[in-house]
Amino acid sequence: MMINYVVALAALLFMIGAVGVLVRKNPLIMFMSAEMMWNAAALAFIAFARNYHDVTGQVMAFLIIATAAAEVGIGLAIMVAVYHRRHRLDIDEISHLKG
Amino acid sequence: MVGFAVIGVLLVLAAIAVVVARQPVHSALALIAVTMGLAMIYLILSAEFLAVAQVIVYAGAIMVLFLFVVTLLTAGKEETESADTLEGQRWAGVILGLLVGGALAVTAVLHPAPKIAAPVVAGFGGLHAVGQLLWGPAFVMLAAVGLMLLTGVVGVLMLNRPEVAEKNAGGGRTLPAGVTVVRAEGEDSA
Numbered sequence: 001m002m003i004n005y006v007v008a009l010a011a012l013l014f015m016i017g018a019v020g021v022l023v024r025k026n027p028l029i030m031f032m033s034a035e036m037m038w039n040a041a042a043l044a045f046i047a048f049a050r051n052y053h054d055v056t057g058q059v060m061a062f063l064i065i066a067t068a069a070a071e072v073g074i075g076l077a078i079m080v081a082v083y084h085r086r087h088r089l090d091i092d093e094i095s096h097l098k099g
Numbered sequence: 100m101v102g103f104a105v106i107g108v109l110l111v112l113a114a115i116a117v118v119v120a121r122q123p124v125h126s127a128l129a130l131i132a133v134t135m136g137l138a139m140i141y142l143i144l145s146a147e148f149l150a151v152a153q154v155i156v157y158a159g160a161i162m163v164l165f166l167f168v169v170t171l172l173t174a175g176k177e178e179t180e181s182a183d184t185l186e187g188q189r190w191a192g193v194i195l196g197l198l199v200g201g202a203l204a205v206t207a208v209l210h211p212a213p214k215i216a217a218p219v220v221a222g223f224g225g226l227h228a229v230g231q232l233l234w235g236p237a238f239v240m241l242a243a244v245g246l247m248l249l250t251g252v253v254g255v256l257m258l259n260r261p262e263v264a265e266k267n268a269g270g271g272r273t274l275p276a277g278v279t280v281v282r283a284e285g286e287d288s289a
Contacts (some may be wrong), residue, residue: 002100003212004210005107005208006140007207008204008208009204011200011207012200013111015199015203016111016114016118017114017118018196018200019196020118023192023193025181028168028169028172028173029118029123032126033117035157036130039134043137046141046146050146050224051212051215052212052215053215053217055232058146058228059240061149062149063240063244065157069248070247070248070250073164073251073255074258077259079168079172089173092184
């Protein structure tokens with residue numbers, strides 16, 4: 001098994017997700033792209049776990065999955081709250097959240 | 100290797116479909132395809148427990164949550180994306196993203212990590228092996244993740260408190276353009 005191709009696939013998935021976050025304005029689709037970036041990171045961890053025969057990488061991937069679940073819960077709650085107020089799904093509606 | 104190539108091509112296509120889909124529902128379906136393909140790659144990489152966890156947590160929990168919110172917020176609506184506030188940000192994003200991602204992928208292919216010749220030990224990536232680490236050396240991280248999930252649950256409850264939701268309802272559209280107030284008056288007392 002050639003691990004470097006798996007890592008390259010993870011890089012491609014991460015890139016597509018990042019472009020999705022940068023390009024789209026629908027917060028739901030931006031969120032799904034961010035999920036893809038989480039997944040790409042987990043894939044890289046698992047690939048290196050297989051390469052070095054070390055289960056620690058898989059533990060990291062497990063933690064990534066748990067973190068992504070928490071992030072989705074919070075993010076979708078924020079989205080529903082903003083939608084209740086603005087009645088539009090557009091990321092520019094939430095631009096006041098910037099620092 | 101052939102299986103991995105086929106799944107990889109399908110994964111990239113599904114990932115592109117997530118980004119370019121017009122309807123969020125189509126994005127969600129494509130993301131389920133990405134999730135399933137990744138689970139298969141986890142199986143190829145002998146991470147059986149992670150493959151099962153991926154299917155249960157992502158396809159079972161996260162995507163159902165996504166589909167609930169998509170049907171709640173976008174049912175029967177055709178939303179067009181608003182114009183860019185920053186000139187040419189989309190093209191800049193696409194080009195820079197392609198450059199960075201291409202550089203990462205080429206680097207990964209050209210510099211393979213040193214290989215271990217011996218086959219993986221029996222039970223590698225199984226529930227027992229992962230659990231031994233999670234409840235042993237990595238227990239601090241497991242506890243931290245549990246705390247974080249609890250914080251997430253409490254945060255969701257705080258974000259959608261019933262009294263706040265009632266106050267917010269209906270107030271949105273009447274705000275004149277250019278008003279930058281985000282918090283409604285009197286919300287602090289709630």
